[in-house]
Amino acid sequence: MNYSREFRDPAVARKLLDSITEMVAGYRQSITLMEVCGTHTMAIYQHGLRNLLPVPIRLISGPGCPVCVTPIEYVDRAVALARRRNTVIATFGDMIRVPGSSSSLLREKADGADIRIVYSPLDAVALAASLPEKEVVFLGVGFETTTPTIAGAVLTAQRQGLKNFFVLTAHKTMPAPMAALVSDPDLQVDGYLCPAHVSAVIGAQGYELLVKKYHVPCVITGFEPLDVLQGVLMLVQQVVAREARLEIQYSRIVKPQGNLKAQQLIADVFTPCDARWRGIGEIPDSGLRLRDEFAPFDAALALPVPVEEPKEHKGCLCGEILKGKVTPRDCPLFKTVCSTENPVGACMVSSEGTCAAEYKYGV
Amino acid sequence: MTSDVILLGHGSGGSLSHQLLDELIVPLLCDLAPGDQNDAAVLPPQNGRLAFTTDSYVVEPVIFPGGNIGDLAINGTVNDLAMAGARPLAISVGLILEEGLPVAELKTILGAMKEAAQKARVAIVTGDTKVVPRGKADKIFINTSGVGVIEHDLDIRGSGAQVGDKILINGTLGDHGMAVLARREGLALETDLCSDSASLNHLVDELISVCGADLHVLRDPTRGGVATTLKEIARQSQVEITLDELALPVRSEVSGVCSILGLDPLFVANEGKLLAIVAPQQAEAALAAMQMHREGSDAAIIGEVTAVADGKVRMRTSIGGVRSIEMLAGEQLPRIC
Numbered sequence: 001m002n003y004s005r006e007f008r009d010p011a012v013a014r015k016l017l018d019s020i021t022e023m024v025a026g027y028r029q030s031i032t033l034m035e036v037c038g039t040h041t042m043a044i045y046q047h048g049l050r051n052l053l054p055v056p057i058r059l060i061s062g063p064g065c066p067v068c069v070t071p072i073e074y075v076d077r078a079v080a081l082a083r084r085r086n087t088v089i090a091t092f093g094d095m096i097r098v099p100g101s102s103s104s105l106l107r108e109k110a111d112g113a114d115i116r117i118v119y120s121p122l123d124a125v126a127l128a129a130s131l132p133e134k135e136v137v138f139l140g141v142g143f144e145t146t147t148p149t150i151a152g153a154v155l156t157a158q159r160q161g162l163k164n165f166f167v168l169t170a171h172k173t174m175p176a177p178m179a180a181l182v183s184d185p186d187l188q189v190d191g192y193l194c195p196a197h198v199s200a201v202i203g204a205q206g207y208e209l210l211v212k213k214y215h216v217p218c219v220i221t222g223f224e225p226l227d228v229l230q231g232v233l234m235l236v237q238q239v240v241a242r243e244a245r246l247e248i249q250y251s252r253i254v255k256p257q258g259n260l261k262a263q264q265l266i267a268d269v270f271t272p273c274d275a276r277w278r279g280i281g282e283i284p285d286s287g288l289r290l291r292d293e294f295a296p297f298d299a300a301l302a303l304p305v306p307v308e309e310p311k312e313h314k315g316c317l318c319g320e321i322l323k324g325k326v327t328p329r330d331c332p333l334f335k336t337v338c339s340t341e342n343p344v345g346a347c348m349v350s351s352e353g354t355c356a357a358e359y360k361y362g363v
Numbered sequence: 364m365t366s367d368v369i370l371l372g373h374g375s376g377g378s379l380s381h382q383l384l385d386e387l388i389v390p391l392l393c394d395l396a397p398g399d400q401n402d403a404a405v406l407p408p409q410n411g412r413l414a415f416t417t418d419s420y421v422v423e424p425v426i427f428p429g430g431n432i433g434d435l436a437i438n439g440t441v442n443d444l445a446m447a448g449a450r451p452l453a454i455s456v457g458l459i460l461e462e463g464l465p466v467a468e469l470k471t472i473l474g475a476m477k478e479a480a481q482k483a484r485v486a487i488v489t490g491d492t493k494v495v496p497r498g499k500a501d502k503i504f505i506n507t508s509g510v511g512v513i514e515h516d517l518d519i520r521g522s523g524a525q526v527g528d529k530i531l532i533n534g535t536l537g538d539h540g541m542a543v544l545a546r547r548e549g550l551a552l553e554t555d556l557c558s559d560s561a562s563l564n565h566l567v568d569e570l571i572s573v574c575g576a577d578l579h580v581l582r583d584p585t586r587g588g589v590a591t592t593l594k595e596i597a598r599q600s601q602v603e604i605t606l607d608e609l610a611l612p613v614r615s616e617v618s619g620v621c622s623i624l625g626l627d628p629l630f631v632a633n634e635g636k637l638l639a640i641v642a643p644q645q646a647e648a649a650l651a652a653m654q655m656h657r658e659g660s661d662a663a664i665i666g667e668v669t670a671v672a673d674g675k676v677r678m679r680t681s682i683g684g685v686r687s688i689e690m691l692a693g694e695q696l697p698r699i700c
Contacts, residue, residue, distance in 0.1 A: 008681040008682055009682075010681065010682050010683050013682035013683060014683070045686060046680070046686060047680045047681070047682055047684050047686070048678075048680045048682075048683075048684020048685045048686040049682075049684055050684075051684060051685060052682075052683060052684050117548075119548060119624070225680075225681070225682045225684075226682070229682075339692065340689070340692035341692040351625055352625070359689065360687075360688075360689050361686040361687055361688075361689075362686075362687060363677065363685050363686060363687050
């Protein structure tokens with residue numbers, strides 16, 4: 001199947017848009033739908049979907065970009081590790097530009113730190129095996145989509161008896177912040193476009209609480225433009241009918257039980273912990289840390305370094321933007337001080353951040 | 364050559380330098396008899412304005428699917444001249460070699476330079492070679508400068524785009540950048556991506572003869588890709604350019620690898636592509652001329668100049684939305700998930 005054609009068919013898009021428009025005709029209130037996945041944010045901007053939807057529907061972006069929600073203390077620690085002798089930082093590309101309190105990995109690289117972009121955590125394990133005289137620290141950032149591969153990398157390193165491979169973990173898990181946001185009295189979310197690939201791993205059960213306790217309609221939605229439009233239609237149908245159910249639009253990939261093998265891999269290596277979300281704060285049980293038996297691989301424990309006091313840029317509204325309370329254009333720094341060339345906040349750095357999307361694609 | 368790798372002595376100016384020049388570089392690149400070698404090349408007088416350009420090449424890996432740093436360095440400078448509407452006359456080659464570079468690799472690179480120069484019908488007339496200690500360069504850096512003659516009175520420049528003009532490209536986007544990236548990072552992806560490195564001066568001759576004064580802008584979208592180049596043109600010409608996403612030619616391998624890595628083919632480098640902005644009445648003729656040409660079989664009209672504006676580029680998306688296109692900031696970095 002050619003995804004770029006079948007799932008981008010303009011005639012089908014028109015029909016879906018007509019159905020959405022018909023559904024909200026005469027509906028008096030606004031309908032605010034939040035997506036919590038960076039790939040959704042990008043898909044919505046890249047295809048210009050916002051402007052196609054009828055007026056009452058507002059699409060807002062939540063904390064779905066793993067780079068954006070990683071706290072500044074983590075970046076500071078990664079910078080401190082990069083300055084350590086004989087240390088190699090292996091990371092996915094997005095992380096290297098994130099500004100810390102006083103530096104970034106990109107800056108450290110220019111000053112001579114050994115920082116390498118890898119495409120898979122297993123590449124970082126291979127790097128450690130090929131550089132026995134160095135200590136290789138992989139930056140473990142991401143949601144349940146990336147966590148299983150990092151669990152696999154730790155198990156591989158253990159099997160190979162590597163003593164010079166470490167992970168600096170900041171793993172996050174998904175439904176927790178969605179519940180935190182709907183309980184925020186300042187924020188109105190009428191429905192969630194639930195993440196596609198995270199759901200492929202965790203399955204549908206995780207969202208039951210949102211539906212049952214908070215009565216928020218949830219639709220697990222794919223990334224192609226027609227997926228998003230259909231997801232929006234399914235949510236709007238629920239909102240108008242005053243229902244709250246969990247539905248799976250992305251059924252060609254997501255099974256209700258999820259990916260049991262990936263779930264087991266995560267459970268074998270990681271254990272839930274409280275986690276800090278940049279801009280949102282501490283959310284109980286919303287993160288993952290290495291289980292105690294894997295402590296020798298934990299960079300924060302095994303490679304202690306002095307880390308500077310965290311200092312966020314004054315005026316940066318990333319926190320409010322990650323909660324969907326304001327849009328990038330409401331931020332005084334947007335396009336004045338903060339740009340993709342010179343990002344102040346994390347939402348501008350990551351290619352999947354809301355500010356970067358608005359900066360690059362906003363009309 | 365007595366050594367199978369480049370030694371520091373090959374850049375000393377002494378006998379090793381002469382051996383490198385006489386046995387390898389001169390025979391492969393320009394074939395000048397020793398009696399004809401002087402401190403400067405002397406070019407005959409020309410009938411027309413002169414165009415002059417320079418570029419340096421530092422690609423890694425130096426040999427990649429579809430080409431190597433050698434043909435890239437010739438094609439790049441030939442194309443920069445061609446984009447000014449000039450016929451390339453002469454090129455200089457400055458080589459910076461890293462100590463330890465295998466002579467066999469240098470031979471491959473020089474051979475590719477000669478072949479590219481022959482295809483473009485341009486002479487390599489002067490050059491220089493330096494060797495730096497191991498670790499001070501990455502195998503080989505090449506600088507090429509070129510002189511060309513403009514044998515017509517057309518004014519082809521970045522500020523020439525006018526409302527109503529059509530935007531043409533001579534083929535698929537992003538082939539070079541993705542071929543190099545896939546090879547450099549050793550991505551275990553089963554693709555047969557190839558660089559599009561090619562000289563475009565013959566194609567430009569064809570466009571000039573078909574369009575004449577209706578050919579307003581020519582630009583090769585190298586680093587930063589088509590998006591960045593169009594943004595430059597929109598700013599220079601003070602217009603708004605609107606692209607049609609459905610019309611953009613992109614190989615499925617390129618869009619596949621880009622979507623896995625979170626890159627956008629619009630921002631990926633090309634080395635054998637040109638953007639031509641032509642008056643609407645000549646657009647179809649220009650397209651047909653491109654499609655007849657070896658370097659233009661996948662040519663397409665990808666957009667138009669839609670308004671007088673402050674340098675805007677927008678795209679009509681495949682499903683009917685609109686988004687803006689900005690310049691690439693820093694490097695395109697692969698995303699996390």
